[in-house]
Amino acid sequence: MSETVINPEELVLTRKDFVPGNEVRWCPGCGDYSVLANMQKTLPLMGVPKENYTFVSGIGCSSRFPYYMDTYGFHGIHGRAPAIASGIKLANPNLAVWVITGDGDGFSIGGNHMIHVLRRNIDLNIMLFNNRIYGLTKGQYSPTSMLGMKTKSSPFGSVDRPFNPSAVAQGANATFIARALDVDAKGLQESIKRAQDHKGASFIEVYQNCLIFNDGEFEDLENRGTRPDFALFVTHGEPMIFGKDMDKGIIMKDNHPKVVALGGDWTEKDLLHHDETNPIITNLLLEMTFDDNNPTPFGILRAVEEPTYDGLLVSQIEEVTKIQGEGTLEDLFNSGDVWEVK
Amino acid sequence: MTKQIQRINDATIRFAGDSGDGMQLTGTRFTEATAIVGNDLKTIPNYPSEIRAPTGTLAGVSAFQLMFGSQRVFTPGDLPDTLVAMNPAALKVHLKDLKKGGIILANANAFTEKNLKMAGWEDNPLTDGSLESYTVFSIEMSKMVRTALEKSDLTSKGIERTKNMFALGVLFWMYNRPVEPTEEWLRKKFGKNPSIAEANITALKTGFNYGETTEIFTTSYAVEKADLPVGKYRNITGNVAVAYGLVAAAKKAGKKLFLGSYPITPASEILHTLSGLRNHGVKTFQAEDEIAGISSAIGAAYAGDLACTTTSGPGMALKTEAIGLAIITELPLVIVNVQRGGPSTGMPTKMEQSDLFQAVHGRNSDAPIPVIAAQDPADCFAVAFEAARIAIKYMTPVIMLSDGYLGQGSGPWQIPDPNDLPEIKVNHPDSSARGENGFMPYSRDEYETRPWALPGTPGLEHRIGGLEKENITGMVSQDPENHQLMTDLRARKVKNILKEIPPSEINGDKKGKLLIIGWGSTHGSIHVAVDRARVQGLDVSQLHLRWVSPFPSDLEEITKHFDEILIPEINAGQLALLLRAELLRPIHQLNKVRGEPFYASEIVDKINEILG
Numbered sequence: 001m002s003e004t005v006i007n008p009e010e011l012v013l014t015r016k017d018f019v020p021g022n023e024v025r026w027c028p029g030c031g032d033y034s035v036l037a038n039m040q041k042t043l044p045l046m047g048v049p050k051e052n053y054t055f056v057s058g059i060g061c062s063s064r065f066p067y068y069m070d071t072y073g074f075h076g077i078h079g080r081a082p083a084i085a086s087g088i089k090l091a092n093p094n095l096a097v098w099v100i101t102g103d104g105d106g107f108s109i110g111g112n113h114m115i116h117v118l119r120r121n122i123d124l125n126i127m128l129f130n131n132r133i134y135g136l137t138k139g140q141y142s143p144t145s146m147l148g149m150k151t152k153s154s155p156f157g158s159v160d161r162p163f164n165p166s167a168v169a170q171g172a173n174a175t176f177i178a179r180a181l182d183v184d185a186k187g188l189q190e191s192i193k194r195a196q197d198h199k200g201a202s203f204i205e206v207y208q209n210c211l212i213f214n215d216g217e218f219e220d221l222e223n224r225g226t227r228p229d230f231a232l233f234v235t236h237g238e239p240m241i242f243g244k245d246m247d248k249g250i251i252m253k254d255n256h257p258k259v260v261a262l263g264g265d266w267t268e269k270d271l272l273h274h275d276e277t278n279p280i281i282t283n284l285l286l287e288m289t290f291d292d293n294n295p296t297p298f299g300i301l302r303a304v305e306e307p308t309y310d311g312l313l314v315s316q317i318e319e320v321t322k323i324q325g326e327g328t329l330e331d332l333f334n335s336g337d338v339w340e341v342k
Numbered sequence: 343m344t345k346q347i348q349r350i351n352d353a354t355i356r357f358a359g360d361s362g363d364g365m366q367l368t369g370t371r372f373t374e375a376t377a378i379v380g381n382d383l384k385t386i387p388n389y390p391s392e393i394r395a396p397t398g399t400l401a402g403v404s405a406f407q408l409m410f411g412s413q414r415v416f417t418p419g420d421l422p423d424t425l426v427a428m429n430p431a432a433l434k435v436h437l438k439d440l441k442k443g444g445i446i447l448a449n450a451n452a453f454t455e456k457n458l459k460m461a462g463w464e465d466n467p468l469t470d471g472s473l474e475s476y477t478v479f480s481i482e483m484s485k486m487v488r489t490a491l492e493k494s495d496l497t498s499k500g501i502e503r504t505k506n507m508f509a510l511g512v513l514f515w516m517y518n519r520p521v522e523p524t525e526e527w528l529r530k531k532f533g534k535n536p537s538i539a540e541a542n543i544t545a546l547k548t549g550f551n552y553g554e555t556t557e558i559f560t561t562s563y564a565v566e567k568a569d570l571p572v573g574k575y576r577n578i579t580g581n582v583a584v585a586y587g588l589v590a591a592a593k594k595a596g597k598k599l600f601l602g603s604y605p606i607t608p609a610s611e612i613l614h615t616l617s618g619l620r621n622h623g624v625k626t627f628q629a630e631d632e633i634a635g636i637s638s639a640i641g642a643a644y645a646g647d648l649a650c651t652t653t654s655g656p657g658m659a660l661k662t663e664a665i666g667l668a669i670i671t672e673l674p675l676v677i678v679n680v681q682r683g684g685p686s687t688g689m690p691t692k693m694e695q696s697d698l699f700q701a702v703h704g705r706n707s708d709a710p711i712p713v714i715a716a717q718d719p720a721d722c723f724a725v726a727f728e729a730a731r732i733a734i735k736y737m738t739p740v741i742m743l744s745d746g747y748l749g750q751g752s753g754p755w756q757i758p759d760p761n762d763l764p765e766i767k768v769n770h771p772d773s774s775a776r777g778e779n780g781f782m783p784y785s786r787d788e789y790e791t792r793p794w795a796l797p798g799t800p801g802l803e804h805r806i807g808g809l810e811k812e813n814i815t816g817m818v819s820q821d822p823e824n825h826q827l828m829t830d831l832r833a834r835k836v837k838n839i840l841k842e843i844p845p846s847e848i849n850g851d852k853k854g855k856l857l858i859i860g861w862g863s864t865h866g867s868i869h870v871a872v873d874r875a876r877v878q879g880l881d882v883s884q885l886h887l888r889w890v891s892p893f894p895s896d897l898e899e900i901t902k903h904f905d906e907i908l909i910p911e912i913n914a915g916q917l918a919l920l921l922r923a924e925l926l927r928p929i930h931q932l933n934k935v936r937g938e939p940f941y942a943s944e945i946v947d948k949i950n951e952i953l954g
Binding site: 022049050051052054056057059066067070071072073074075076077080082083084085086087088089090091092094095112113116313316317320321323324325326327328329330332333334336337338339340341342 | 374377378380523567570571572573574575576577578586589590593598600602619620621622623625627629630631633634637638639640641642643644645646647649663664666667671757758760763796797798799800801802803804805806807808809817818
């Protein structure tokens, strides 16, 4: 048993079907609005009956997400959404289960569940809203806040080295890793589509601006004018090209990625080509994340097919049942040494 | 020389040896043979938490005790009649418990100077005359098996390992038990290694024949069949019984069983048992931690499985926040706590009843939950089944309390006819439950339970979670009136199950001087103590609680007919405190926290003290 997929045209679902009509209560201008809108736009196109979508979250601003989707939803406790979602998926593998989490929820209190759900490759879709700050508790540094960042709980600057969440996902052997930007509708929709279609645990890291407590954290990436020079959007099989005029590319030099100008000594075929199935390329892209000499990579960073936990469990139950026969209570109770008192 | 057979009503045997001597296995084989003979019995293991403490040390001693008899047996016995001591350390640790005049069966070859010194004996007790108040059979077991297995291709170490089968053989002769079931079992267990199987069988038979032929034994003992109710029986541990109870409940509810669990002593056997039942459709999820264990179970419950999580005290502490989530989302969930000694890591392999407060009150806020406790290993089946039935019917998490003594101890289980188990009605609303204003996930039926609407049902899309919910609509609400209403409602939901609790049973008279109230695994010791005291002419009765939250509605009325109340507990007085608050009257306590159950004699002494 796996997710039911029907021809999307037969389902005739639209964005409206996913809007519950209650008031959305994120701060005006929050990056979350864009992610929500793109989720509501994309899901109707996936061929999944609406009643099969189930959104699960933990605690934090982003974790209010399920209340704003007119689907099944479970607003859990801090950090535990991956575990709750795992139970939902194993109970009913037919459901399309999404986990919505943040950098605190998913990588601080829930870090353990995050790595294990990715390792197990349970067929869930996990979207991490990374704004590098605790928003709901009003502005403390998070495990993804940059070193030296001044917040309410780090008035002299944070001495806490940050995680690179997508790199953690890679370390946990995730089979699907994407990175998107809250203001980039195209990138978001592509990530959502690919994640929903992917069999196994899908991890999407969304860079999301917190207007109130960490405004401008991703300024160079969010600003339309500077974005082309700071962001690298990768596509499977394509050369790594970026820049306002698409005139820059990435080569490998001295075992490091290096930016070169196209047109002079370098042509497209000299450039590194993205391969979402090659872990060496994925690692290389992830290493560029905090590297000031390189652009920040976005897109589908990794996608490979591996057996899923839920699939293996279902087939193990089928196989054992085939060999041993369907168990009855009569057989179960009478296993072992039985004697009779007459 | 003709040997006598003496008829006795019951016997208590303790097997003690080094952790590596195979005492748990020896005890279990003796138990199976005893069950087959038709005696009633109870067992209890007692082993160190280290997998292999240094050989020969006091810390490394592992023991297994059983009592069996021709009448009902309620406990694994107080002081043993016979002690098997495979080394000096085992004798050192357990001698103090042996009845005066009791039998010691010792492996003389293990009483070397080095082992004696390690166990703290100055001289060899087997030869220095210090054990003259006991009947000592000092047998060179290691030498016997070496001689018997001269031609075996086993290594000398492998041969040495069969000495426990020799000891078992002697005991089989001494208590007139059949060797054949153990022979069969050995052949099956070592199917791939016939030479090991045969060596063990030779050792077993050598032991049996040794008892039969040597002149040191003059008497063997016979215990007649017990007068158990007619039916089929098997021996079962509490942990296996829990697993079977949950599987049975799932089948009777037409549900798949989901277990989210993290390994922990002494509860892991439930996970082990259930993970072997794939052909019953059982899904076991060995989670990354205790929190994920219960969280995955909550998710599975939301999506429609009969969900459960199993643990022991420290794991229970970690699950606390998630239990609150199950309460506020009003989802069916069975939480099994096989209690052990604490606080913190405490004594993982020793029993205690000290998580009662934690079960009843151990959560943030007003978070009531039904709590049910099993009273003996076989009872774990019925209690697990009942916990699941109530969880589903009342849409609530239920805590089931067991403990290490029940979980790893064993006793005969009268195998029920699956057709006699009650069906568990499950009602999932379909699309028609959607009204004009949409679906109401927190609407109420006659039991005040909310509908169990499953993801995947068209039209019933709804959100639940840990934020306070408005009654009926299930919308997030911070409204003061609603929070009062929901807090009251959650308390009432627990009280509503009182309708399900049958009238309390009393062992003894319905009025009198002293009523002993117990809960959980103290049932057997209290039962034996009350029976003994009543034979002495003492005016004492017993009431044993199955539900500890809520308390049965007839409890207050019953207690009014007794002058005094005594509560024996394997904790510092938790039920006593709860019942004083409930009944507003003084209560005598008997408390013991030594990691072991009560001796019936300790309770008899207390009864005498109160009534004397």
